[in-house]
Amino acid sequence: QKEVEQDPGPLSVPEGAIVSLNCTYSNSAFQYFMWYRQYSRKGPELLMYTYSSGNKEDGRFTAQVDKSSKYISLFIRDSQPSDSATYLCAMKVSNQFYFGTGTSLTVIP
Amino acid sequence: DGGITQSPKYLFRKEGQNVTLSCEQNLNHDAMYWYRQDPGQGLRLIYYSQIVNDFQKGDIAEGYSVSREKKESFPLTVTSAQKNPTAFYLCASSREGASGYEQYFGPGTRLTVT
Numbered sequence: 001q002k003e004v005e006q007d008p009g010p011l012s013v014p015e016g017a018i019v020s021l022n023c024t025y026s027n028s029a030f031q032y033f034m035w036y037r038q039y040s041r042k043g044p045e046l047l048m049y050t051y052s053s054g055n056k057e058d059g060r061f062t063a064q065v066d067k068s069s070k071y072i073s074l075f076i077r078d079s080q081p082s083d084s085a086t087y088l089c090a091m092k093v094s095n096q097f098y099f100g101t102g103t104s105l106t107v108i109p
Numbered sequence: 110d111g112g113i114t115q116s117p118k119y120l121f122r123k124e125g126q127n128v129t130l131s132c133e134q135n136l137n138h139d140a141m142y143w144y145r146q147d148p149g150q151g152l153r154l155i156y157y158s159q160i161v162n163d164f165q166k167g168d169i170a171e172g173y174s175v176s177r178e179k180k181e182s183f184p185l186t187v188t189s190a191q192k193n194p195t196a197f198y199l200c201a202s203s204r205e206g207a208s209g210y211e212q213y214f215g216p217g218t219r220l221t222v223t
Contacts, residue, residue, distance in 0.1 A: 008149075032210040043115075043199055043214035051209040088152070092210050095159060096167070097142070097203075101151035
């Protein structure tokens with residue numbers, strides 16, 4: 001079983017839709033949680049990071065962490081074609097980061 | 110501009126040759142990482158370093174070597190012992206922020222070995 005599970009998609013939504021991206025994890029020691037956006041052939045870009053359960057909002061993005069269920073989500077409101085990318089979740093314990101395999105998202109104009 | 114630079118963007122080598130990938134950061138981060146990304150496999154950790162002159166193996170260190178002589182620099186050498194070196198290589202650095210850990214990535218180096 002992988003430490004971090006993420007549905008690879010692909011996910012296709014119309015412009016303006018609310019997108020929900022999710023990851024589950026098995027290691028209850030994970031303390032820090034991150035979401036990245038990666039465009040094709042580019043390095044991942046840090047979107048959101050948090051360490052606590054609950055919601056954290058930044059513009060159109062909301063990161064949600066539920067430590068009791070070992071489940072994290074990223075919500076994108078009013079999705080735009082420029083949001084089309086692969087989204088990676090990541091978690092940290094001790095000195096290492098663990099990544100999901102990424103969900104491919106396409107926002108159709 | 111603060112950030113992480115990786116060079117070159119594309120690298121081509123013949124099988125049997127060692128090759129060194131450059132990674133430099135001006136974020137003043139103590140920790141630096143090297144990952145390999147292959148289609149459908151996500152990011153896999155090769156090596157990481159928490160401080161200068163110290164580094165640890167990650168999950169797939171065989172066939173790779175690193176050095177950390179300066180805080181800003183963490184070069185990765187792909188040796189001829191690495192059986193399948195063609196991949197997208199990503200360097201990262203991290204720090205603890207006010208609300209969690211921030212890890213930032215460079216633009217990556219795509220290595221092709223034939």
